[in-house]
Amino acid sequence: MRAITFVPGKQGTLGITDVPEPEPGAGDLLVQGLALGICGTDRELISGEYGWPREDPMILGHESLGRVLQVPEGSAYSPGDLVVGVVRRPDPEPCGACARGEFDMCRNGEYTERGIKERDGYGSERWTVEAAYAVKLDPGLGTLGVLVEPASVVAKAWEHIERIGSRAWFEPRTVLVTGAGPIGLLAALLAHQRGLEVHVLDRAADGLKPALVADLGATYHAASDLKAVGFKPDIILECTGAGPLVFDAMLNTAAAGIVCLAGVSSGGRLLSADAGQINRDIVLENDVVFGTVNANLRHYRAAADALSQADAAWLERLITRRLPLDRAPEAFDRGQDVKVVIELGE
Template sequence: MRAVTVIPGTPNSLRLVDGYPEPPIDEGAVLVQALAVGICGTDHEIIDGHYGEAPPGSAELVIGHESLGRVIEDPTGSLRPGDLVAGVVRHPDPVPCPNCAVGEWDMCSNGQYTEHGIKGLPGFARERWRVDPQYAILLEPALAQVGMLLEPASIVAKAWEHIERIGARAVWRPETVLVTGAGPIGLLAALLACQRGFTVHVLDRSPTGPKPDLVRALGAQYHSEGMAALGFDPDVVLECTGAPSVVLDVMCQAAPNGIVCLTGVSTGGRMIDFDAGALNRELVLENNVVFGSVNANRRHWDLAATALAKADRQWLEALISRRVPVEAYAEAYTPVSGEIKVVLDFA
């Protein structure tokens, strides 16, 4: 079968392998026919050689962690042939740590977790893959064109769950949400905020293109003039860019008792002068909370599946900028400015 692989740590080693081995049964009882994989910044960083870890005993890593496929067989009876599924990315560590032991593997404390297409497990950019039933998320048939969005949606679902848990520390009636960045994570964060009934604002540097219309279609407000021009202090901020200057700005912008969730990952190496004392004073005196959130456990994947099922299908489809057949894999993994989500199509 065909699979898209890299040699971790070796820049530009991306290739399409014809004759890649079929997935062995020890990868999981559920055999899945791949339909598509979504492509994100993590894939590009792995291709550039910045990180990534091949499975034990192999020099190659099949990439792809935003999956979508149809069940071929499941001898356990949990799923039926033809069911639409996505595969959970992270698996718990074998020790396990206290969090992994109770299914909270997104909060792994010893770093020995594995992740499909990223760390120690083959990814989903192959024609067939296997997974245990507990890591297979059943999707509604209507999501057949957009189900690969489940992985980024699961990250946002976790972020919202933790925001709501933190908010429960006191009487908290948030009204205004700010999302910084209108990429897939930011737009899905705005979707879940709108589903919760908040007044939602999205800040992105692109004044044109599809992003403003996508935000307005949710009933949210779009801004491209910068943080200083917003004119309000949000109760909740989801920072989805990882841009250091934006990260600092949102920490200073939150309303009293505000919560800032950082989902964007900074590359590092950029120095910014700022008044750390003033930031500390503001966070302390206003009871603000800043926290980071990454990955998701099974509960969050299920929450994300419910959120996508409730969303407008045409809106979700509009997030996908390009669908590229697997034969043109190199084109799919070549970034184009202004795109939101590129999908590698196996169907």
């Protein structure tokens, strides 16, 4: 069968290769791959900028969607079910968090990840997944199920925002999302579903991004800093990883505000910041700044529920390019896309 492979740590090794058919172990589902979402992490992996080097090729892909072909005896799944596979697995000798199913909060870094760290991903015509790490989807979600993994990241972000908010009286009214990429737009969707007044800031002055935000019933700000917003929101989800916006967010929430950092910054850029003012603002206003990445099983399920409740036509517009498997390398070309998806099968 065909798969999208690369050699971790080696640039220029991306390709479509023939690999052995997967052999399901006890408790595994055999799955027909349907679609694979591509994100910035995948681009960093194939460029050699990120990852855990090894000599042999690895199958790429962590934003999965597939249809079950074969199930183990006594399984809660059935052939034909739509599923996504969870990305992370707990460490072999689990830390306290991993041992309690909170493997997204692993303390010792010995976790593994499908398509990212030490485990083959979901970028193949067929793949296997442990039934315990598969999430069944509403059949009505169809091919939009490929958005579950990125949505799980923001489902976790919102769960933690609400947990932090519950430290005291918490009735937020306004939320600002910085960045209108897939994570930012999905974060805005989940904010909208919570009945909040949603604002989104992005540099794009026109085109699809402003239209998607407007059709969500939110307010779009075409700018590169928070001065354009004109008020201090209760919650900021920073989804760009841009250093100036990160510092800007810390100084521009309402009192007892919450800043969730969901964008990953690249290193090597030095910025000047008034650390004293940032500290003073956070302390005197009881603000919270926290980071979040990855997701565990309940976040995947929450994401699947959120997508099932969303307008399917709006979600479909997030996917700006679909490519067949034999054109997979084109998915990594940088352009004006929101989300690129590789179709692995029918």
